[in-house]
Amino acid sequence: MVQKIGHRGAKGYIPENTLESFQKALDLGVDGIELDVHVCASGELVVFHDFTVDRVTNGSGEVDKLTLSELKTLKIAGELQIPTLAEVFDLINRKCWINVELKGHDTAQPTCELIEKYVTKKGWTYEDFIVSSFQKDELEKTRAHNPKIRLATLSQASVEQALEWADELSAYAIHPHFSLLTDDNIHEAKKKGYKINVWTVNHYEDIQRLEAHIIDGIISDFPDRL
Numbered sequence: 001m002v003q004k005i006g007h008r009g010a011k012g013y014i015p016e017n018t019l020e021s022f023q024k025a026l027d028l029g030v031d032g033i034e035l036d037v038h039v040c041a042s043g044e045l046v047v048f049h050d051f052t053v054d055r056v057t058n059g060s061g062e063v064d065k066l067t068l069s070e071l072k073t074l075k076i077a078g079e080l081q082i083p084t085l086a087e088v089f090d091l092i093n094r095k096c097w098i099n100v101e102l103k104g105h106d107t108a109q110p111t112c113e114l115i116e117k118y119v120t121k122k123g124w125t126y127e128d129f130i131v132s133s134f135q136k137d138e139l140e141k142t143r144a145h146n147p148k149i150r151l152a153t154l155s156q157a158s159v160e161q162a163l164e165w166a167d168e169l170s171a172y173a174i175h176p177h178f179s180l181l182t183d184d185n186i187h188e189a190k191k192k193g194y195k196i197n198v199w200t201v202n203h204y205e206d207i208q209r210l211e212a213h214i215i216d217g218i219i220s221d222f223p224d225r226l
Contacts (some may be wrong), residue, residue: 001009002210003031003217005099007051007200012221015056017047018080019091028224032097032115032130032217034199036056037111038104042067045085045110049103064104089118094128097174099197099219101154102133110118115149126150132175136165143169152197159185166194173197175219178210186213201226207224 009021010028017035025033036049040063047178048071054060058076082151083091085100092098100111111131118124133139139151150172155162159181162174173195181198189196197217201207207225209219218226 002215002226004029004223005028005032005034005197005217005219006223007034007219008036009033010221010223012202014066015077015080017056018076019087020080020082022088022091025223026092026095028147030096030223032099032197033092034099034101034132034219035085035088036101036103037107038063039107040068040071040108041065041067042109044068044106045114047083047085047088051104052084066085068077069226085114089114089124094124097128098129099130099132099152102135102138102142105135105138106158108138109145110181112142112145114150116146130173132173136169137173139165139169152195155180159189163189163192163194167192175199178206178218181210181213181215183213186215189213 008016010024014021014024035047037045038048040046043226052062057076059074062172065221092213093184115129130152131142132154134154151169151171152175153162153165153171154175159176162176167172175197178198178201195216199219201218201220
């Protein structure tokens with residue numbers, strides 16, 4: 001059974017990477033939720049995709065140059081807030097697993113520390129998390145900090161590159177763009193023992209085509225279509 005993974009929550013229905021979007025994904029019965037993190041100027045991990053706040057909020061500026069209190073004053077779609085990663089963990093509360101994409105620089109260590117806190121103090125397990133990134137150095141830092149944290153290599157350009165990095169990092173999964181999949185590279189990934197979660201798949205015909213392949217998860221803005 002292919003797992004359904006909400007992209008930045010349920011981005012097709014409610015603005016991305018907000019608590020409301022994550023709640024919508026949970027209401028739609030997702031197996032996993034994908035989200036993005038940056039470290040803001042005051043040191044907290046915030047859940048946000050872009051490097052600047054301009055596209056999504058009523059403010060402007062770089063995420064890592066703004067403090068948490070400054071980010072919390074910004075509005076998404078006129079009423080929603082930028083959440084911290086801890087707030088998202090508390091909301092999801094093990095109702096599904098969480099794919100934390102290390103989007104910003106220097107996000108590996110604080111992400112590892114927060115995951116460790118939830119595992120050691122709040123009864124979560126390492127199986128509740130996958131940490132992914134397009135940035136190999138952030139994945140390397142994660143691996144060095146705590147090899148128990150499951151890694152996934154993201155790729156927009158090449159499944160071969162994702163597999164190469166996965167081999168080097170002893171990763172758990174590869175997360176390629178769905179258009180890159182072929183029978184051959186799926187077979188190669190499976191032969192090596194990797195899970196395959198693809199992104200971002202929103203159209204019914206693409207979903208049907210992918211579900212015919214031996215993949216593990218589909219990341220979608222509309223997880224109820226899966």
